[in-house]
Amino acid sequence: MRGSLLKEIEGIKPEFMDVQPEGFNNTIHWHLGHVLTAAENFLLKSNSELPANYSQLFGYGSKPSDWTGDVPSVEVLKQQLQEQLGRLLEIPEERLTEKTAKPFNGMETVGEFINFVVLHEANHIGQIHAMKLFIQSTN
Structure with missing residues:
Protein backbone atom coordinates (compact mmCIF):
# COMPACT_ATOMS: atom_id res chain seq x y z
CA MET A 1 0.00 0.00 0.00
CA ARG A 2 2.88 2.36 0.77
CA GLY A 3 4.25 1.83 -2.72
CA SER A 4 0.83 2.72 -4.14
CA LEU A 5 0.79 5.92 -2.07
CA LEU A 6 4.22 7.00 -3.29
CA LYS A 7 3.28 6.15 -6.88
CA GLU A 8 0.04 8.16 -6.59
CA ILE A 9 1.93 11.36 -5.79
CA GLU A 10 4.56 10.97 -8.51
CA GLY A 11 4.40 13.84 -10.95
CA ILE A 12 2.11 16.07 -8.89
CA LYS A 13 3.34 19.63 -9.31
CA PRO A 14 4.84 20.96 -6.06
CA GLU A 15 2.49 23.95 -6.09
CA PHE A 16 -0.51 21.59 -6.01
CA MET A 17 0.59 19.85 -2.78
CA ASP A 18 -0.76 22.65 -0.59
CA VAL A 19 -3.95 23.39 -2.49
CA GLN A 20 -7.11 22.66 -0.51
CA PRO A 21 -9.88 22.25 -3.08
CA GLU A 22 -13.39 23.30 -2.20
CA GLY A 23 -15.21 20.45 -0.49
CA PHE A 24 -12.02 18.84 0.85
CA ASN A 25 -10.89 19.13 4.46
CA ASN A 26 -7.13 19.05 3.87
CA THR A 27 -4.30 19.13 1.34
CA ILE A 28 -2.22 16.39 -0.26
CA HIS A 29 0.68 17.62 1.89
CA TRP A 30 -1.42 17.02 5.01
CA HIS A 31 -2.52 13.55 3.86
CA LEU A 32 1.10 12.45 3.47
CA GLY A 33 1.96 13.60 6.98
CA HIS A 34 -1.22 12.09 8.37
CA VAL A 35 -0.58 8.63 6.90
CA LEU A 36 3.00 8.73 8.17
CA THR A 37 1.99 9.86 11.66
CA ALA A 38 -0.90 7.40 11.99
CA ALA A 39 1.26 4.41 11.06
CA GLU A 40 3.94 5.58 13.47
CA ASN A 41 1.50 6.08 16.34
CA PHE A 42 -0.34 2.81 15.84
CA LEU A 43 2.61 0.52 15.11
CA LEU A 44 5.92 2.13 16.05
CA LYS A 45 5.07 4.42 18.98
CA SER A 46 7.62 2.90 21.37
CA ASN A 47 10.41 3.39 18.80
CA SER A 48 9.13 6.51 17.07
CA GLU A 49 11.58 8.39 14.90
CA LEU A 50 9.23 11.27 14.11
CA PRO A 51 9.40 14.73 15.69
CA ALA A 52 6.97 15.28 18.55
CA ASN A 53 5.04 18.01 16.70
CA TYR A 54 3.84 15.62 13.95
CA PRO A 64 -3.17 22.85 7.50
CA SER A 65 -4.86 26.16 8.33
CA ASP A 66 -3.83 25.59 11.97
CA TRP A 67 -0.17 24.85 11.17
CA THR A 68 2.42 26.89 13.03
CA GLY A 69 6.12 26.41 13.58
CA ASP A 70 8.28 23.92 11.74
CA VAL A 71 6.23 22.05 9.11
CA PRO A 72 8.13 19.37 7.19
CA SER A 73 8.20 19.71 3.42
CA VAL A 74 6.56 17.20 1.10
CA GLU A 75 10.03 15.97 0.13
CA VAL A 76 10.91 15.30 3.79
CA LEU A 77 7.61 13.46 4.29
CA LYS A 78 8.18 11.33 1.17
CA GLN A 79 11.61 10.33 2.48
CA GLN A 80 10.18 9.56 5.93
CA LEU A 81 7.38 7.48 4.39
CA GLN A 82 9.96 5.41 2.52
CA GLU A 83 12.16 4.99 5.61
CA GLN A 84 9.17 4.10 7.77
CA LEU A 85 8.21 1.33 5.37
CA GLY A 86 11.50 -0.38 6.18
CA ARG A 87 10.78 -0.19 9.90
CA LEU A 88 7.23 -1.49 9.41
CA THR A 109 -3.46 -7.31 18.47
CA VAL A 110 -0.55 -5.97 16.46
CA GLY A 111 -1.91 -7.80 13.40
CA GLU A 112 -5.28 -6.09 13.73
CA PHE A 113 -3.55 -2.71 13.95
CA ILE A 114 -1.48 -3.53 10.84
CA ASN A 115 -4.70 -4.32 8.94
CA PHE A 116 -6.20 -1.04 10.11
CA VAL A 117 -3.12 0.94 9.04
CA VAL A 118 -3.24 -0.63 5.55
CA LEU A 119 -6.97 0.14 5.21
CA HIS A 120 -6.43 3.66 6.55
CA GLU A 121 -3.65 4.27 4.04
CA ALA A 122 -5.82 2.99 1.17
CA ASN A 123 -8.56 5.42 2.18
CA HIS A 129 -6.34 10.62 -6.03
CA ALA A 130 -9.61 12.55 -5.99
CA MET A 131 -7.87 15.76 -4.93
CA LYS A 132 -5.20 15.34 -7.61
CA LEU A 133 -7.82 14.90 -10.34
CA PHE A 134 -9.84 17.87 -9.11
CA ILE A 135 -6.82 20.18 -8.82
CA GLN A 136 -5.44 19.19 -12.21
CA SER A 137 -8.80 19.67 -13.89
CA THR A 138 -9.15 23.20 -12.54
CA ASN A 139 -5.60 24.37 -13.31
Whole structure:
Protein backbone atom coordinates (compact mmCIF):
# COMPACT_ATOMS: atom_id res chain seq x y z
CA MET A 1 0.00 0.00 0.00
CA ARG A 2 2.88 2.36 0.77
CA GLY A 3 4.25 1.83 -2.72
CA SER A 4 0.83 2.72 -4.14
CA LEU A 5 0.79 5.92 -2.07
CA LEU A 6 4.22 7.00 -3.29
CA LYS A 7 3.28 6.15 -6.88
CA GLU A 8 0.04 8.16 -6.59
CA ILE A 9 1.93 11.36 -5.79
CA GLU A 10 4.56 10.97 -8.51
CA GLY A 11 4.40 13.84 -10.95
CA ILE A 12 2.11 16.07 -8.89
CA LYS A 13 3.34 19.63 -9.31
CA PRO A 14 4.84 20.96 -6.06
CA GLU A 15 2.49 23.95 -6.09
CA PHE A 16 -0.51 21.59 -6.01
CA MET A 17 0.59 19.85 -2.78
CA ASP A 18 -0.76 22.65 -0.59
CA VAL A 19 -3.95 23.39 -2.49
CA GLN A 20 -7.11 22.66 -0.51
CA PRO A 21 -9.88 22.25 -3.08
CA GLU A 22 -13.39 23.30 -2.20
CA GLY A 23 -15.21 20.45 -0.49
CA PHE A 24 -12.02 18.84 0.85
CA ASN A 25 -10.89 19.13 4.46
CA ASN A 26 -7.13 19.05 3.87
CA THR A 27 -4.30 19.13 1.34
CA ILE A 28 -2.22 16.39 -0.26
CA HIS A 29 0.68 17.62 1.89
CA TRP A 30 -1.42 17.02 5.01
CA HIS A 31 -2.52 13.55 3.86
CA LEU A 32 1.10 12.45 3.47
CA GLY A 33 1.96 13.60 6.98
CA HIS A 34 -1.22 12.09 8.37
CA VAL A 35 -0.58 8.63 6.90
CA LEU A 36 3.00 8.73 8.17
CA THR A 37 1.99 9.86 11.66
CA ALA A 38 -0.90 7.40 11.99
CA ALA A 39 1.26 4.41 11.06
CA GLU A 40 3.94 5.58 13.47
CA ASN A 41 1.50 6.08 16.34
CA PHE A 42 -0.34 2.81 15.84
CA LEU A 43 2.61 0.52 15.11
CA LEU A 44 5.92 2.13 16.05
CA LYS A 45 5.07 4.42 18.98
CA SER A 46 7.62 2.90 21.37
CA ASN A 47 10.41 3.39 18.80
CA SER A 48 9.13 6.51 17.07
CA GLU A 49 11.58 8.39 14.90
CA LEU A 50 9.23 11.27 14.11
CA PRO A 51 9.40 14.73 15.69
CA ALA A 52 6.97 15.28 18.55
CA ASN A 53 5.04 18.01 16.70
CA TYR A 54 3.84 15.62 13.95
CA SER A 55 0.82 14.56 16.01
CA GLN A 56 -0.22 18.22 16.28
CA LEU A 57 0.37 18.89 12.58
CA PHE A 58 -1.07 15.67 11.14
CA GLY A 59 -3.11 13.95 13.84
CA TYR A 60 -6.83 13.25 13.69
CA GLY A 61 -8.76 16.53 13.53
CA SER A 62 -5.75 18.63 12.53
CA LYS A 63 -5.72 20.84 9.46
CA PRO A 64 -3.17 22.85 7.50
CA SER A 65 -4.86 26.16 8.33
CA ASP A 66 -3.83 25.59 11.97
CA TRP A 67 -0.17 24.85 11.17
CA THR A 68 2.42 26.89 13.03
CA GLY A 69 6.12 26.41 13.58
CA ASP A 70 8.28 23.92 11.74
CA VAL A 71 6.23 22.05 9.11
CA PRO A 72 8.13 19.37 7.19
CA SER A 73 8.20 19.71 3.42
CA VAL A 74 6.56 17.20 1.10
CA GLU A 75 10.03 15.97 0.13
CA VAL A 76 10.91 15.30 3.79
CA LEU A 77 7.61 13.46 4.29
CA LYS A 78 8.18 11.33 1.17
CA GLN A 79 11.61 10.33 2.48
CA GLN A 80 10.18 9.56 5.93
CA LEU A 81 7.38 7.48 4.39
CA GLN A 82 9.96 5.41 2.52
CA GLU A 83 12.16 4.99 5.61
CA GLN A 84 9.17 4.10 7.77
CA LEU A 85 8.21 1.33 5.37
CA GLY A 86 11.50 -0.38 6.18
CA ARG A 87 10.78 -0.19 9.90
CA LEU A 88 7.23 -1.49 9.41
CA LEU A 89 8.49 -4.45 7.41
CA GLU A 90 10.80 -5.34 10.30
CA ILE A 91 7.85 -6.11 12.60
CA PRO A 92 8.33 -9.85 13.17
CA GLU A 93 5.53 -12.23 12.25
CA GLU A 94 5.39 -13.62 15.78
CA ARG A 95 4.22 -10.19 17.01
CA LEU A 96 1.04 -10.32 14.91
CA THR A 97 -0.93 -12.10 17.64
CA GLU A 98 0.58 -10.02 20.45
CA LYS A 99 -1.97 -8.02 22.45
CA THR A 100 -1.40 -4.27 22.50
CA ALA A 101 -1.29 -2.20 25.67
CA LYS A 102 -4.13 0.07 24.49
CA PRO A 103 -6.92 -1.54 22.44
CA PHE A 104 -8.59 0.83 19.97
CA ASN A 105 -11.91 0.49 18.13
CA GLY A 106 -12.11 -3.21 18.92
CA MET A 107 -8.55 -3.88 17.77
CA GLU A 108 -6.35 -5.64 20.30
CA THR A 109 -3.46 -7.31 18.47
CA VAL A 110 -0.55 -5.97 16.46
CA GLY A 111 -1.91 -7.80 13.40
CA GLU A 112 -5.28 -6.09 13.73
CA PHE A 113 -3.55 -2.71 13.95
CA ILE A 114 -1.48 -3.53 10.84
CA ASN A 115 -4.70 -4.32 8.94
CA PHE A 116 -6.20 -1.04 10.11
CA VAL A 117 -3.12 0.94 9.04
CA VAL A 118 -3.24 -0.63 5.55
CA LEU A 119 -6.97 0.14 5.21
CA HIS A 120 -6.43 3.66 6.55
CA GLU A 121 -3.65 4.27 4.04
CA ALA A 122 -5.82 2.99 1.17
CA ASN A 123 -8.56 5.42 2.18
CA HIS A 124 -6.14 8.34 2.08
CA ILE A 125 -4.75 7.24 -1.29
CA GLY A 126 -8.31 7.53 -2.58
CA GLN A 127 -8.62 11.03 -1.13
CA ILE A 128 -5.29 12.05 -2.66
CA HIS A 129 -6.34 10.62 -6.03
CA ALA A 130 -9.61 12.55 -5.99
CA MET A 131 -7.87 15.76 -4.93
CA LYS A 132 -5.20 15.34 -7.61
CA LEU A 133 -7.82 14.90 -10.34
CA PHE A 134 -9.84 17.87 -9.11
CA ILE A 135 -6.82 20.18 -8.82
CA GLN A 136 -5.44 19.19 -12.21
CA SER A 137 -8.80 19.67 -13.89
CA THR A 138 -9.15 23.20 -12.54
CA ASN A 139 -5.60 24.37 -13.31
